[in-house]
Amino acid sequence: MSSQPPPNETGTRSSLQYAQSLDSADPLRHLREEFIIPSKADIKRRTATKDAATKNDEAEPCTYLCGNSLGLQPKRVSEYVQRYLRVWGSKGVFGHFTELEDQLTSPWLDIGDDPKVPLSKIVGAQSSEVAVMASLTANLHLLMASFYRPTKERYKIILERKAFPSDHACYAVESQILHHNLSIDDAMIFLDPTESRNHYLPTSQILSLIDAHASSTALLLLPGVQFYSGQFFDIPTITSYAQARGITVGWDLAHATGNVPLKLHDWNVDFAAWCHYKYMNAGPGAIAGLFVHSRHGSKTDPTAADFVPRLAGWWGSDKSSRFRMENRFVPIEGAAGWQLSNPSAIDATAVIASLSVFEMTSIEALRERSLKLTGYLEDLLNSLSWDGRSKPFEIITPKNAGERGAQLSVHLEDGLLEPVLEYLEEECAVVDERRPSVIRVAPAPLYNSFEDVWRFVQIFHAACGKAVAQT
Amino acid sequence: MSSQPPPNETGTRSSLQYAQSLDSADPLRHLREEFIIPSKADIKRRTATKDAATKNDEAEPCTYLCGNSLGLQPKRVSEYVQRYLRVWGSKGVFGHFTELEDQLTSPWLDIGDDPKVPLSKIVGAQSSEVAVMASLTANLHLLMASFYRPTKERYKIILERKAFPSDHACYAVESQILHHNLSIDDAMIFLDPTESRNHYLPTSQILSLIDAHASSTALLLLPGVQFYSGQFFDIPTITSYAQARGITVGWDLAHATGNVPLKLHDWNVDFAAWCHYKYMNAGPGAIAGLFVHSRHGSKTDPTAADFVPRLAGWWGSDKSSRFRMENRFVPIEGAAGWQLSNPSAIDATAVIASLSVFEMTSIEALRERSLKLTGYLEDLLNSLSWDGRSKPFEIITPKNAGERGAQLSVHLEDGLLEPVLEYLEEECAVVDERRPSVIRVAPAPLYNSFEDVWRFVQIFHAACGKAVAQT
Ligand SMILES: Cc1ncc(COP(=O)(O)O)c(C=O)c1O
Numbered sequence: 001m002s003s004q005p006p007p008n009e010t011g012t013r014s015s016l017q018y019a020q021s022l023d024s025a026d027p028l029r030h031l032r033e034e035f036i037i038p039s040k041a042d043i044k045r046r047t048a049t050k051d052a053a054t055k056n057d058e059a060e061p062c063t064y065l066c067g068n069s070l071g072l073q074p075k076r077v078s079e080y081v082q083r084y085l086r087v088w089g090s091k092g093v094f095g096h097f098t099e100l101e102d103q104l105t106s107p108w109l110d111i112g113d114d115p116k117v118p119l120s121k122i123v124g125a126q127s128s129e130v131a132v133m134a135s136l137t138a139n140l141h142l143l144m145a146s147f148y149r150p151t152k153e154r155y156k157i158i159l160e161r162k163a164f165p166s167d168h169a170c171y172a173v174e175s176q177i178l179h180h181n182l183s184i185d186d187a188m189i190f191l192d193p194t195e196s197r198n199h200y201l202p203t204s205q206i207l208s209l210i211d212a213h214a215s216s217t218a219l220l221l222l223p224g225v226q227f228y229s230g231q232f233f234d235i236p237t238i239t240s241y242a243q244a245r246g247i248t249v250g251w252d253l254a255h256a257t258g259n260v261p262l263k264l265h266d267w268n269v270d271f272a273a274w275c276h277y278k279y280m281n282a283g284p285g286a287i288a289g290l291f292v293h294s295r296h297g298s299k300t301d302p303t304a305a306d307f308v309p310r311l312a313g314w315w316g317s318d319k320s321s322r323f324r325m326e327n328r329f330v331p332i333e334g335a336a337g338w339q340l341s342n343p344s345a346i347d348a349t350a351v352i353a354s355l356s357v358f359e360m361t362s363i364e365a366l367r368e369r370s371l372k373l374t375g376y377l378e379d380l381l382n383s384l385s386w387d388g389r390s391k392p393f394e395i396i397t398p399k400n401a402g403e404r405g406a407q408l409s410v411h412l413e414d415g416l417l418e419p420v421l422e423y424l425e426e427e428c429a430v431v432d433e434r435r436p437s438v439i440r441v442a443p444a445p446l447y448n449s450f451e452d453v454w455r456f457v458q459i460f461h462a463a464c465g466k467a468v469a470q471t
Numbered sequence: 472m473s474s475q476p477p478p479n480e481t482g483t484r485s486s487l488q489y490a491q492s493l494d495s496a497d498p499l500r501h502l503r504e505e506f507i508i509p510s511k512a513d514i515k516r517r518t519a520t521k522d523a524a525t526k527n528d529e530a531e532p533c534t535y536l537c538g539n540s541l542g543l544q545p546k547r548v549s550e551y552v553q554r555y556l557r558v559w560g561s562k563g564v565f566g567h568f569t570e571l572e573d574q575l576t577s578p579w580l581d582i583g584d585d586p587k588v589p590l591s592k593i594v595g596a597q598s599s600e601v602a603v604m605a606s607l608t609a610n611l612h613l614l615m616a617s618f619y620r621p622t623k624e625r626y627k628i629i630l631e632r633k634a635f636p637s638d639h640a641c642y643a644v645e646s647q648i649l650h651h652n653l654s655i656d657d658a659m660i661f662l663d664p665t666e667s668r669n670h671y672l673p674t675s676q677i678l679s680l681i682d683a684h685a686s687s688t689a690l691l692l693l694p695g696v697q698f699y700s701g702q703f704f705d706i707p708t709i710t711s712y713a714q715a716r717g718i719t720v721g722w723d724l725a726h727a728t729g730n731v732p733l734k735l736h737d738w739n740v741d742f743a744a745w746c747h748y749k750y751m752n753a754g755p756g757a758i759a760g761l762f763v764h765s766r767h768g769s770k771t772d773p774t775a776a777d778f779v780p781r782l783a784g785w786w787g788s789d790k791s792s793r794f795r796m797e798n799r800f801v802p803i804e805g806a807a808g809w810q811l812s813n814p815s816a817i818d819a820t821a822v823i824a825s826l827s828v829f830e831m832t833s834i835e836a837l838r839e840r841s842l843k844l845t846g847y848l849e850d851l852l853n854s855l856s857w858d859g860r861s862k863p864f865e866i867i868t869p870k871n872a873g874e875r876g877a878q879l880s881v882h883l884e885d886g887l888l889e890p891v892l893e894y895l896e897e898e899c900a901v902v903d904e905r906r907p908s909v910i911r912v913a914p915a916p917l918y919n920s921f922e923d924v925w926r927f928v929q930i931f932h933a934a935c936g937k938a939v940a941q942t
Pocket residue numbers: 315340341342606607608609639640694698723725726746756
């Protein structure tokens with residue numbers, strides 16, 4: 001790799017050498033080796049398969065800071081998936097139940113159980129409190145079918161909104177309310193950020209809104225980490241405050257799982273759901289995850305008053321008690337009691353492969369590393385010089401590291417986004433944009449290096465410089 | 472392959488040579504080459520990866536007649552999946568929207584659309600009437616959320632039951648009824664076969680039950696092909712009869728799709744759902760499929776009286792009309808308007824690979840082949856000789872070929888199942904059992920040969936002979 005000095009900086013902390021020294025001192029630097037990092041040539045060619053030799057500098061890795069949108073591929077996924085294909089190809093239906101000496105996952109009948117232990121460590125749960133199934137929005141629906149049971153008195157759902165109801169969970173909530181023949185104008189209670197630029201939502205504002213609707217709210221459903229601003233909410237405080245007022249509390253952890261440490265069990269969260277394609281690195285649309293607290297999931301007698309009703313399926317039924325309850329559905333204990341169908345084995349295999357990389361460390365160690373990476377990104381961005389001009393961007397993610405995960409959202413001056421994106425793309429710096437003005441930059445805790453962060457900032461600096469000069 | 476004469480038979484029609492002549496004359500015989508047929512050694516070894524040389528006869532293919540449970544792997548699945556992994560590995564998030572010269576599927580943003588055309592031919596639908604998403608039981612729930620809207624007058628669901636409510640759709644229906652605070656004793660109406668051994672359900676019996684509950688039934692939900700008996704129901708007659716009485720009609724096509732020709736659009740079916748791991752050969756738990764008739768799916772104005780409500784998700788929303796309806800959910804037209812989440816790309820890739828094999832022929836040609844294969848299986852089973860003893864089994868699947876698909880269910884005399892299964896396993900004849908007495912034998916339309924059928928019958932004959940002698 002080239003080692004030209006950073007264009008506009010002179011201080012030690014902003015040199016490539018310093019970034020590389022941080023990498024050398026990083027106890028988790030070996031984890032990057034577990035991932036396929038696309039080269040610049042990979043990104044630029046118009047094919048997936050390799051073509052002839054590429055220019056030397058194009059063999060360099062791209063600068064991928066987009067794991068908040070799609071995580072990179074762990075090398076093991078290919079090995080695990082090929083083994084899965086070999087089991088299917090050589091055993092057919094016996095793959096459902098035959099233990100093999102060289103198996104990388106359980107037989108398919110039990111493959112849904114394999115992720116439970118590693119996943120429960122990541123979200124801070126008992127292993128029986130998590131299940132791997134379906135997709136994020138589907139799981140939100142299934143969980144709302146259980147945990148949103150509106151009554152005349154309590155029927156509202158508190159949620160937050162960025163700009164459009166089409167963002168993520170919003171349509172799901174709207175349709176749940178309509179499903180119960182309630183009015184969305186009356187029953188959907190939105191948390192609207194008072195600061196419209198940075199979208200910060202202080203805990204106090206959330207608690208006030210809970211107070212304002214305390215007696216009529218059935219459910220609070222918030223993201224653990226907000227996708228736009230990157231704000232990491234105070235889950236324990238908000239959860240217990242709402243629960244003390246009789247409100248059930250669920251969390252959409254799409255941007256939180258694998259990113260920030262969670263303690264879902266100890267925080268007494270009622271339920272949660274997440275995807276595995278962002279910080280969990282299991283591939284686009286990968287089979288999702290959910291959490292149901294043991295105080296709900298342990299109740300398996302469907303005739304008991306405290307049984308949590310649910311949309312049921314044969315895969316969630318407890319075979320051993322099938323005859324006990326006069327043929328009525330009796331669930332498996334725990335989150336698995338919400339399972340509907342036999343899970344996609346290829347999809348579960350990818351999740352298991354990816355989780356095995358998480359097993360090489362701990363979520364606490366990853367968080368420590370992540371705080372350093374993101375702090376370093378923030379420092380470098382804030383110390384860029386602009387030749388007397390004012391800084392052409394603002395970081396809208398909370399400055400308090402306890403209130404954010406890996407991601408920093410950068411709000412650009414009007415008109416800069418398109419030329420900046422063009423430059424970043426040309427230089428193979430991969431980030432995610434939210435038009436009209438925001439880029440989201442996320443050093444992934446598992447695979448990004450301090451050098452990645454350093455390179456991104458160089459490219460971004462040059463991109464802004466060029467864009468500003470043009471406008 | 473060995474060519475010793477069949478042990479107990481002398482007639483030409485029951486010779487191996489005859490079976491092989493049927494294969495030679497089969498215009499679709501090349502399709503078998505598209506599949507990985509496990510060898511006997513593959514089945515027997517305790518590993519997935521290959522070990523050292525095996526005995527010569529173990530290199531022979533196993534006799535796999537279990538495609539009704541898990542279809543064999545099309546060879547292309549591996550090529551497609553490896554290409555998917557390469558796209559993810561080399562493009563990262565750009566795989567969502569970058570067209571590649573060597574792509575085997577659309578970019579992931581549109582990958583859910585790729586299966587529509589081939590799949591719609593298989594189920595007899597317009598391409599916009601099908602969607603590939605979620606799993607079978609989940610889709611049944613999502614479709615019931617739309618099409619089971621009980622009122623005071625109409626609230627019952629008619630379904631069929633084999634022995635236990637835990638079989639497949641039953642728990643889903645039970646929980647839907649409970650979800651609406653109705654009584655399952657009152658609202659679940661079961662079709663019980665009068666002939667308890669063969670489980671045959673004459674159309675007349677179904678129509679009578681519809682009549683008996685005509686004014687109080689909201690939904691009829693039946694399997695297209697019954698998993699136990701193999702009976703193929705008269706979908707058009709039953710559908711129109713129930714609809715004429717104001718009943719909505721849905722079909723569970725798990726055992727029908729890819730097996731029998733369907734005309735869901737012309738038959739005016741309201742909705743249907745199926746899996747892709749049986750006759751569709753996309754692998755265990757593969758992402759599933761659903762059908763919504765265009766007369767429902769074409770209604771996209773959520774404020775109109777005839778709009779079909781649904782549990783919604785951002786992946787089913789029509790971005791282009793997002794601003795039209797004051798930010799309310801406006802679906803994509805067609806079955807895609809029921810989509811919730813971005814689909815698993817690896818899973819969709821497997822389905823697309825498998826569908827590309829179906830594209831080499833037509834469902835009509837497959838049906839023609841399937842009728843011959845299953846008829847040949849029936850003939851051979853019925854012409855076996857038993858040394859003066861009575862036949863130790865009975866075929867319980869309808870004799871009328873129009874009332875069945877590929878599968879024949881064979882009811883064995885008491886006590887024979889276990890020893891027969893043991894022998895079949897030893898000889899690598901793979902079928903599916905339903906304890907206490909039934910094996911299900913299904914020559915898959917795409918890959919089984921007449922020789923497979925012949926071999927199975929030889930092995931089964933010997934298995935029964937040995938089992939009878941032991942008892
Ligand atoms: C007729 C029928 N319906 C439903 C199911 C449930 O399928 P899944 O686990 O894919 O939801 C099955 C499974 O074999 C089935 O055969």
